[in-house]
Amino acid sequence: MTLAADACMTMAEVRAGVDALDADLVALLARRFAYMAAAARIKPDRGAVRDEARKAQVIANAEAAAVAAGLPAGLAADLWERLVEASIAYELAEWDRLRG
Numbered sequence: 001m002t003l004a005a006d007a008c009m010t011m012a013e014v015r016a017g018v019d020a021l022d023a024d025l026v027a028l029l030a031r032r033f034a035y036m037a038a039a040a041r042i043k044p045d046r047g048a049v050r051d052e053a054r055k056a057q058v059i060a061n062a063e064a065a066a067v068a069a070g071l072p073a074g075l076a077a078d079l080w081e082r083l084v085e086a087s088i089a090y091e092l093a094e095w096d097r098l099r100g
Contacts, residue, residue, distance in 0.1 A: 036087045040094035049091050055084050 002017040043049060059080045066076030 032083075033087065033090055036091040037094050040091045041098060043095065046092065046095050049095055050088055055088075058084055 002020045003013050005014070005017060008014045008017060040049070059077055062076040062080040063074075067073055
């Protein structure tokens with residue numbers, strides 16, 4: 001079991017917490033990409049994969065949540081830009097795989 005950040009007294013404890021969170025983040029990314037695979041299966045045409053309005057909404061939602069959580073402004077927007085673009089690329093590849 002890892003300690004809460006404010007309870008850590010050593011760098012080993014900090015690193016254990018970071019490593020555990022990284023594993024959790026990877027698992028969450030896998031879950032997110034499973035939804036991208038579902039979207040590829042559901043969307044009737046390839047052109048529907050890229051939706052700039054939805055992309056902007058997702059990034060804005062993440063940024064607002066991050067700022068509300070006390071994270072620096074712009075941090076989530078930068079990360080989610082890359083995440084959403086990677087998700088779109090994955091969904092396009094999945095769409096092609098399913099119909100190819």
